[in-house]
């Protein structure tokens with residue numbers, strides 16, 4: 001088992017800087033997910049940890065050993081690739097035991113471990129097949145088997161599920177989570193899918209443009225995003241943003257939407273901060289599940305809206321609404337299915353509201 | 367009937383293929399037929415196409431009259447050695463060009479292509495003088511070394527394109543599994559590039575097997591002659607013993623034909639599919 005520590009790690013390809021000084025510590029046994037839009041440098045960062053890319057600047061430690069100059073084979077890691085990267089000319093059995101063979105494991109031990117890994121992943125019946133005779137999901141399992149059979153100190157995953165269809169993806173996601181509960185191996189998992197990140201991670205690292213945007217538990221990332229970028233990246237559908245400003249006409253700080261056509265008081269815990277915000281431009285953020293038609297809790301704002309479309313999902317309905325300040329998406333219970341053009345009084349649960357600076361995107365905290 | 371119906375794409379292709387096959391095979395078939403006819407039948411008129419009198423005597427004669435076995439052995443040694451060396455060197459060169467982040471990669475590739483465009487005659491004198499200077503005339507290396515050099519560019523180019531078709535992550539996976547970079551190349555890339563390696567190997571082998579000019583100039587001593595030189599020098603002995611020469615030619619062609627037939631099996635693709643998502 002291992003910890004991983006990155007200190008001011010940077011990467012340039014030629015003169016293009018793609019990773020800008022990342023500091024990060026992954027604890028022993030932890031499952032950390034790197035998430036961010038395509039091209040933000042997730043894979044590059046992972047491959048530097050694997051030793052497949054050189055480190056331009058900074059230090060990478062695995063179990064407190066600086067590994068910058070170590071080749072991948074000396075790092076005691078396993079990696080599952082996006083395209084599986086199974087050896088096409090080797091059987092499933094040989095694919096799984098390739099690493100053990102290279103390490104001169106005895107024949108009996110090797111066979112025992114391959115069969116154990118195959119049992120865990122339910123691929124024992126596939127051992128004699130070749131990769132070309134496997135379905136996508138089976139290839140994925142073989143790739144996982146190849147990783148776990150070596151019992152490495154660190155697991156790396158680069159978008160391992162992105163080539164599977166939705167159903168299989170959910171199944172394998174659960175499988176990976178079960179596997180982690182069982183093996184408790186330190187894992188770093190790269191994905192662009194925030195659902196995977198939320199469901200799998202002990203902690204999430206949100207990346208954008210080679211910068212670390214936020215590092216925190218799924219709960220932190222979801223409920224306490226530090227920026228509009230992070231807030232907009234999580235949740236599906238993601239958080240709603242409406243241009244807003246703050247006014248304080250008679251000692252009470254108000255949020256004004258649509259140039260004051262819609263206004264409501266900031267909750268009590270925001271009042272002190274609110275007094276300092278007058279005159280600046282903000283984005284008001286509210287998640288779809290915090291918009292309702294009935295009042296919940298104390299800090300509620302009412303605004304007028306018109307239903308644009310309702311998308312039934314069975315267990316719930318996604319409703320797109322037009323308001324004076326702009327469009328909102330709300331998540332209503334299955335019983336609440338308003339018709340298009342219907343006028344609705346919306347109740348926004350302000351105990352879960354967010355304000356972001358419109359220029360910098362930075363979140364404000366009361 | 368409209369003209370373009372007469373010359374459909376399918377028919378044109380068939381005609382073109384027939385021309386190529388006849389043009390390529392007629393001489394070989396003719397030599398094969400000649401080699402099993404007695405000498406008298408060759409000069410008889412009218413011409414007989416299929417042998418009236420089938421004989422293998424020419425094959426016995428060809429090994430008796432001349433040390434054809436020796437020439438054959440020389441050719442096998444020179445061609446095999448130059449093929450092995452060519453493959454080793456070109457595989458490493460191609461790997462570096464296809465995989466490593468080389469500076470001036472394109473320049474290197476252009477230089478390789480350019481070097482293969484020099485006509486052999488222009489190289490003959492310098493190569494001859496070099497070999498004489500280092501005392502290698504009439505030795506195997508005198509031919510092996512230049513043959514390697516001559517085959518390297520085309521073999522390297524063939525292998526570059528094969529290596530490039532193999533996903534990098536296969537090697538990355540092997541390196542993470544515990545292989546060195548060379549080990550990953552050897553255990554993963556080379557087996558997967560087998561069709562390319564065989565193609566390059568056949569090119570190198572045939573290049574060396576057929577080569578005449580250098581073989582004649584550098585290794586003219588009787589005991590060092592390769593097949594093409596040995597057979598060509600038959601003519602000078604007395605008359606043109608066509609039936610014997612034909613038998614010698616068949617002896618020279620057969621190893622190549624067998625080699626290609628054997629490896630064609632291996633060259634059939636399908637080996638690289640299935641490891642990746644597709």
Ligand SMILES: Nc1ncnc2c1ncn2[C@@H]1O[C@H](COP(=O)(O)OP(=O)(O)O)[C@@H](O)[C@H]1O
Nearest residue numbers: 013016018036037038039040041042043044045
């Ligand atoms: N070998 C490379 N040479 C040059 N640029 C690269 C190379 N690999 C990745 N990049 C660039 O680095 C950035 C990050 O890439 P990557 O880590 O693959 O992103 P992600 O995995 O988050 O989608 C991208 O802009 C990409 O174009």
Ligand SMILES: [Mg+2]
Nearest residue numbers: 042043044159
């Ligand atoms: Mg990626």
